[in-house]
Amino acid sequence: MMKFRSLLKPSVLLILIVLLAAVLRFYQLGINPPSLTWDEVAWGYNAYSLGIDGKDEFGHFLPYTSFVSFGDYKPPVYAYLTIIPVWLFGLNAFTVRFPSAFFGTLTVLITYFLVKELFSVRNGKKHEQQNFIEYVALVSSLFLAISPWHIMLSRAAFEANVSSFFIVTGVWLFLYAIRNKPWLLILSVVCFVVSIYTFNSARVVAPLLFFILVLGHIHQLFRIKKSTITAFVIGVLLLLPIVPFLLSPQARLRYQEVNIFSDINVVKTANQEMVNNHNVKWAKIIDNRRVVYSLSFLKHYFDNFNPSFLFITGDPNPKFSTQDVGQMYLWDLPFIIIGMLFLFRQRKGKWWILLLWLLISIIPAAVARETPHALRIESALPTFQILTGYGFVSAILMLKRYQRRIVFSFFVILFLFVGYYLHGYYTHYPKEFAPEWQYGYQQAIKYIGRQQQYYDKIYISGIERPYIYTLFYLKYSPQEFRQTAKVYSDIFGFIHVDSFGKYQFINPTNTSVKEKALFIAAVNQVPPSVHILQTFYLLDGTPELIAYTK
Numbered sequence: 001m002m003k004f005r006s007l008l009k010p011s012v013l014l015i016l017i018v019l020l021a022a023v024l025r026f027y028q029l030g031i032n033p034p035s036l037t038w039d040e041v042a043w044g045y046n047a048y049s050l051g052i053d054g055k056d057e058f059g060h061f062l063p064y065t066s067f068v069s070f071g072d073y074k075p076p077v078y079a080y081l082t083i084i085p086v087w088l089f090g091l092n093a094f095t096v097r098f099p100s101a102f103f104g105t106l107t108v109l110i111t112y113f114l115v116k117e118l119f120s121v122r123n124g125k126k127h128e129q130q131n132f133i134e135y136v137a138l139v140s141s142l143f144l145a146i147s148p149w150h151i152m153l154s155r156a157a158f159e160a161n162v163s164s165f166f167i168v169t170g171v172w173l174f175l176y177a178i179r180n181k182p183w184l185l186i187l188s189v190v191c192f193v194v195s196i197y198t199f200n201s202a203r204v205v206a207p208l209l210f211f212i213l214v215l216g217h218i219h220q221l222f223r224i225k226k227s228t229i230t231a232f233v234i235g236v237l238l239l240l241p242i243v244p245f246l247l248s249p250q251a252r253l254r255y256q257e258v259n260i261f262s263d264i265n266v267v268k269t270a271n272q273e274m275v276n277n278h279n280v281k282w283a284k285i286i287d288n289r290r291v292v293y294s295l296s297f298l299k300h301y302f303d304n305f306n307p308s309f310l311f312i313t314g315d316p317n318p319k320f321s322t323q324d325v326g327q328m329y330l331w332d333l334p335f336i337i338i339g340m341l342f343l344f345r346q347r348k349g350k351w352w353i354l355l356l357w358l359l360i361s362i363i364p365a366a367v368a369r370e371t372p373h374a375l376r377i378e379s380a381l382p383t384f385q386i387l388t389g390y391g392f393v394s395a396i397l398m399l400k401r402y403q404r405r406i407v408f409s410f411f412v413i414l415f416l417f418v419g420y421y422l423h424g425y426y427t428h429y430p431k432e433f434a435p436e437w438q439y440g441y442q443q444a445i446k447y448i449g450r451q452q453q454y455y456d457k458i459y460i461s462g463i464e465r466p467y468i469y470t471l472f473y474l475k476y477s478p479q480e481f482r483q484t485a486k487v488y489s490d491i492f493g494f495i496h497v498d499s500f501g502k503y504q505f506i507n508p509t510n511t512s513v514k515e516k517a518l519f520i521a522a523v524n525q526v527p528p529s530v531h532i533l534q535t536f537y538l539l540d541g542t543p544e545l546i547a548y549t550k
Contacts, residue, residue: 003161010134014112014141021145024422025101025154029092030340033156034430034539035439037319038465039494040157042069044096047082049478057398057471059482065197065245071494072464073250074387077198078159091475096157098496103165105155110168111382112141115389117175119349132393133348139334144382145341146418151425153378160378163199165378166191167206171357174213175350179219182227189235197242199365206381208360216353246447301366307333309372310384320374322424327374329417332388348369358383428491438464440536440544444520445473447547448532454503461507462522467497476501519548 046056046067055061056079058068066073067117078099115137144150154163170191177184180243193212193510196204214221221228303309311330314321321327328336343351361380390411399406434440440494441463448470450459459467471481485500496507507525519530526532536545 010138013138015386017112017138017142017145018105018109019143022105022143024151028426029097029101029155030092032426032430033319033437035437035442036096036472037156037438038070038468039074040093040096042067042074043082043157043159043469044086044091045468045472046502047086047096048080048472048475050079051083051087052478052523055478057481058466058487060427064373066250067241067493070468071384071492072488073245075159075196075198075200077194078157080160082157082309083164084395089168091472098160099157100157101154103162107161107165107168107382108141108145109151110165110172111144111385112137113176114172114382115140115386116169117179118170119174119299120179125454127200132397134304135393136175136386137390138501139392141384143332143385143388143392146414147328147381147385148322148325148421149320149374149378149384150315150381152322153375156319158378160199160201160375160377161183163195163202164378164381165197166198167202167209168274170195170206171353172212173207174210174217175353177224177227178217183223185224185227185231186234187449189231190238191236193235196239201376203246204364204541205361208363209357212356212360213353216350228248275484277433297366300368300371301362304362304365304371304372304377309374315372315374317370318429318436322421323427323433324424325421328384328388329414329421331414331417332384335388335391337391337393338395339387339389342394343390354383354386358387390409393464396436432456434539438469439538441469443465444545444547445534447536448518448520449474451518451533454516455502456516457502457504457513457517459504459506459513459517460520462520462525466505467500467503470503513550516519517549519550520545522546523547 025531026370028242042057046069049055049057050062056063056067062066065074065076065298067076069078076280081103083098089095091548102387116133119136131162135232148310150161170188173191177188189210192206192534248327270428274351309315309326310328311326311333313323314326343354348380358380361383363369364379365376396403396407396410444460444463448460452458460470463469471478481500486498487495489495506519518533523546526546527550530548530550533547536547
């Protein structure tokens with residue numbers, strides 16, 4: 001009996017929750033998702049290149065504002081975090097995804113401490129209230145550990161997942177510094193700045209969230225002037241290098257590609273509606289493009305609270321959802337509602353931070369064309385799980401009679417939901433969505449590695465951004481790539497590689513090839529009367545790529 005009670009200690013339960021989180025994020029990490037996307041491969045190869053000579057794939061020495069990559073100018077932190085895993089375990093899917101899984105696991109741990117700070121009580125408060133906060137902290141961490149949303153984004157090289165860790169840690173350190181150790185304010189500021197260097201959406205969320213924290217604690221900050229001034233100066237110094245980049249055309253490129261305000265059709269439609277209404281004054285107001293853009297923003301904003309997205313089918317993009325389970329479990333819905341009701345009613349601790357954090361985190365997705373979008377609003381985690389945990393514990397405390405039986409029943413139901421999700425994720429998901437993860441590219445490139453010595457030229461087509469897969473899976477020397485690569489930028493500013501070494505990335509169907517050449521092409525690109533050497537299949541048996549000679 002004593003041993004069982006010792007297992008129920010908060011510290012032991014927290015360790016078990018974090019271990020569960022680690023298992024759910026690291027188990028079969030290198031093989032599920034079934035392959036690497038081109039962005040994941042780009043992270044890995046840039047880390048590999050940095051580990052060799054301190055330069056990115058295109059020869060820029062220790063880039064600190066962004067990596068050129070495909071011309072999308074990726075924030076730099078994820079690549080640097082990948083250097084050590086690649087150095088220790090080689091260039092492969094596991095090492096590329098390691099930072100995301102690792103920091104995803106740590107986020108579960110930090111969530112526990114964050115909740116205790118959000119709802120902290122002063123000494124002398126009732127013991128029952130302290131227990132309530134302890135339970136909410138543990139349950140919130142558990143719900144994040146088993147969250148389909150967080151598991152999916154922790155199991156691939158999504159820099160948003162790492163950025164979320166730094167935001168969560170930044171908020172926790174800020175609150176802890178205000179209450180206990182002022183010097184931790186410096187680390188809090190560093191975390192917020194690092195998040196800005198990690199993911200584009202954080203460049204909106206982190207400053208707004210930090211500004212709200214400052215406004216809400218302005219009097220406490222004046223009382224710790226030395227730490228406040230030091231943290232401010234360090235934050236400004238760390239941000240200065242990225243400011244010129246954020247104001248540059250390169251930084252605007254990605255924003256212009258995805259944001260709703262770049263859609264010229266909105267302006268055309270608004271102008272046409274005003275003409276149709278004979279340009280009367282009320283038409284110029286109602287059909288004004290600014291009104292239309294504002295309505296579009298609101299629609300996109302609230303799309304991210306769509307119950308189907310949150311609880312039924314999840315994000316339409318299979319990279320972020322298994323498509324048969326929501327971003328959260330349907331089981332979470334009643335407890336989120338209960339949590340919000342009790343939070344407004346009781347107003348414990350810094351409850352307002354939680355709600356403002358959630359509202360702010362949706363803004364980056366609201367200005368984007370694709371909506372809802374689980375990745376762009378990942379900085380909202382773990383607010384959803386904390387609300388669920390708050391509601392769950394509040395509901396249990398209301399049900400005093402047969403409380404143990406009810407808790408047991410609830411967790412049995414939760415176990416069934418989690419089991420259903422995990423069964424689908426490990427059994428059906430890899431086969432069903434292998435094309436979304438560019439499955440087959442690894443097999444095709446590794447086949448090239450075994451056969452390339454017999455050919456003068458190798459032509460690769462039918463693969464999205466084939467050069468980066470070739471570099472990654474062949475572990476091609478970065479120095480040799482830079483010396484021989486033929487690189488150009490298109491009219492939109494995106495980077496393309498036509499060739500390097502003996503590798504050509506064009507469709508040679510209508511081109512006469514005199515050299516002894518090996519071809520890799522998509523099934524629909526293979527010309528008639530060729531000698532097929534090998535076919536590369538998806539996990540469901542569908543042919544994807546073909547190796548052939550003429």
